[in-house]
Amino acid sequence: MKFIDLFSGLGGFHVGLSKHGHQCVFSCELDESLRELYKINHDIVPHDDIRTVKEDEIPEHDILCAGFPCQPFSLAGKKKGAKCPDSGKLIDHVLRIVQYHQPKYIFLENVPNVITIEDGAFWDYLKNSFESLNYRLEYKIISPTDIGIPQNRKRVFIVGKRNDLVKAFEWPKLKNAKKNDFQKLLNDNFEHKKLEPQKVQLLEKWQELLDVLNLEEITGVSIVAPEFGADYPLDFSNLTLEEIKKYKGAYGKELKNCKNWDEVLSFMPSYTKKNFRVASWITKSIIYSRGLYKENTKACEEWKIGFHFTNNSWQILEWRGLRNNPNIFNHLVQFRASGIRILKSNIAPSLIAMTPTQIPVIPSQNRYVSTQEAAKLQYLHKLKALPNDRKAAFKALGNAVNAKIVELISYNLV
Numbered sequence: 001m002k003f004i005d006l007f008s009g010l011g012g013f014h015v016g017l018s019k020h021g022h023q024c025v026f027s028c029e030l031d032e033s034l035r036e037l038y039k040i041n042h043d044i045v046p047h048d049d050i051r052t053v054k055e056d057e058i059p060e061h062d063i064l065c066a067g068f069p070c071q072p073f074s075l076a077g078k079k080k081g082a083k084c085p086d087s088g089k090l091i092d093h094v095l096r097i098v099q100y101h102q103p104k105y106i107f108l109e110n111v112p113n114v115i116t117i118e119d120g121a122f123w124d125y126l127k128n129s130f131e132s133l134n135y136r137l138e139y140k141i142i143s144p145t146d147i148g149i150p151q152n153r154k155r156v157f158i159v160g161k162r163n164d165l166v167k168a169f170e171w172p173k174l175k176n177a178k179k180n181d182f183q184k185l186l187n188d189n190f191e192h193k194k195l196e197p198q199k200v201q202l203l204e205k206w207q208e209l210l211d212v213l214n215l216e217e218i219t220g221v222s223i224v225a226p227e228f229g230a231d232y233p234l235d236f237s238n239l240t241l242e243e244i245k246k247y248k249g250a251y252g253k254e255l256k257n258c259k260n261w262d263e264v265l266s267f268m269p270s271y272t273k274k275n276f277r278v279a280s281w282i283t284k285s286i287i288y289s290r291g292l293y294k295e296n297t298k299a300c301e302e303w304k305i306g307f308h309f310t311n312n313s314w315q316i317l318e319w320r321g322l323r324n325n326p327n328i329f330n331h332l333v334q335f336r337a338s339g340i341r342i343l344k345s346n347i348a349p350s351l352i353a354m355t356p357t358q359i360p361v362i363p364s365q366n367r368y369v370s371t372q373e374a375a376k377l378q379y380l381h382k383l384k385a386l387p388n389d390r391k392a393a394f395k396a397l398g399n400a401v402n403a404k405i406v407e408l409i410s411y412n413l414v
C-alpha cells in the first residue's frame with residue numbers, strides 16, 4: 001500500500017511500514033535538520049510545515065500516518081491540548097487531508113494523555129471528527145516492553161478504519177513477548193559520553209551511605225539527605241519565629257539564632273520553602289529518611305560531613321530499583337529535577353525529547369547510554385544516519401515512534 005508520513009521526524013512510521021513493503025509517497029516535517037536526515041535515510045524530501053501543504057499536492061495513499069506533536073498533551077507540557085493554538089490544532093490539518101483523500105486507514109501515535117486530557121474532551125473531538133469523515137477510531141496503549149524491547153514507554157496507538165472496509169481491524173497479540181534485558185543491548189564499543197567526574201563522585205558518595213546503612217531492603221520511595229538531623233514540623237506555616245527557632249532545619253542546622261524568617265528559610269530544605277511546609281510528593285520519603293537517621297545516627301552524621309553537593313536534586317536518592325539490592329552500580333541512573341533516580345538495570349526509562357538532562361546513565365561503566373543504544377530502544381538502529389549532535393539525536397529519538405510497534409500493528413492493516 002501507499003502511505004504518507006506526517007510530522008515525520010526520524011521516520012519511525014516509515015521504518016515500520018516499509019517492513020511490509022508499503023511505499024511512502026509523501027512526508028512533512030517542520031525541522032530542517034530532520035528533513036535532511038529523512039532524505040538520507042528514506043530517500044524522500046519532506047515538505048516543511050503541514051499548515052502550508054495543499055491537499056492536492058499530496059499523492060493518493062492508503063494509509064495516513066501522523067505522530068502529531070505530543071508536547072501539549074504530555075504531563076510535562078502543561079496539558080494544553082487542542083486549545084494550544086500552535087500544536088493542538090495541528091490535528092485539524094490531518095483532518096483536512098483525510099477529508100480530501102479518504103485513505104483506507106489512519107494511524108496515529110501520541111502520549112496516552114491525549115485520551116484523558118480535559119476529561120476526554122480532546123479524544124471525543126478526535127473520534128467525532130474522524131467519525132464524521134467516515135472513520136471508526138480505536139486505540140490501544142502499548143509500551144516497547146510489551147513486545148520484548150526493554151524501554152518503558154507507554155504510548156497510545158490510534159487506528160482509524162474507513163467504514164466501508166469489510167474486514168475488522170485487529171490489534172496484535174502482545175502477551176508472552178520474549179523479555180530482553182537492556183544490559184544485553186549495551187555495547188561499550190559504541191561512541192559514548194563519559195559521566196562527569198563530579199557525578200561519579202556523587203554516586204560513590206551515595207553508595208557509601210547505602211553501604212554503611214547495610215539495609216536488607218530499601219522500603220522507602222526516596223532517601224532525602226537534608227532530613228538527616230532535621231526535626232522541624234512538616235507543616236510550619238502556622239509557627240511564629242520564636243516557635244520555629246526550637247527546631248533544627250536541613251542537615252540538623254540549628255535555627256535558634258535566626259533573626260528573621262529569611263534566615264530560617266535559608267536553613268530549611270528547598271522543598272519546604274514555597275509553602276512553609278513539606279510538599280506532599282515527598283512527605284513519606286521524609287518520614288522514611290528521618291527513621292533511617294534515628295536508627296543509624298552515628299553513620300549518617302559521619303556520612304553527611306563529606307557530602308558537599310549543593311545541587312538540590314542531588315540530595316535526594318529516588319529508589320525505583322531492586323529493593324533488596326541497595327547497590328547503585330547494579331542499576332541505571334537518571335539525573336532528574338526531583339532527584340537522582342535509580343532504576344532497574346534490565347529496562348531503560350522512556351527516552352524523552354523535552355530535555356537532554358535525563359539521558360540514562362550506566363553507573364557500572366561510568367557513562368551515559370549512547371545514541372546507538374537509544375536507537376535500538378526505538379528500533380531505529382538500522383537508519384543510515386542520526387543527528388550528529390548527541391543531544392539532538394536523543395531529542396529526535398525521544399520524539400520518535402517505536403518502529404517495531406508500528407511494524408507489528410501494521411500487519412493487520414490489509
Ligand SMILES: C[S@@+](CC[C@H](N)C(=O)[O-])C[C@H]1O[C@@H](n2cnc3c(N)ncnc32)[C@H](O)[C@@H]1O
Pocket residue numbers: 006007008009010011012013028029030031034048049050051066067068069070090396399400401
Ligand atoms: C512527536 S514527533 C513525531 C516523530 C515521528 N513520528 C518519528 O517517528 O520520529 C512530532 C514532529 O512534528 C514536527 N512538527 C511540529 N510542528 C509541525 C508542523 N507544523 N508541520 C510539520 N511538522 C511539524 C516536529 O518537528 C516533530 O519532529
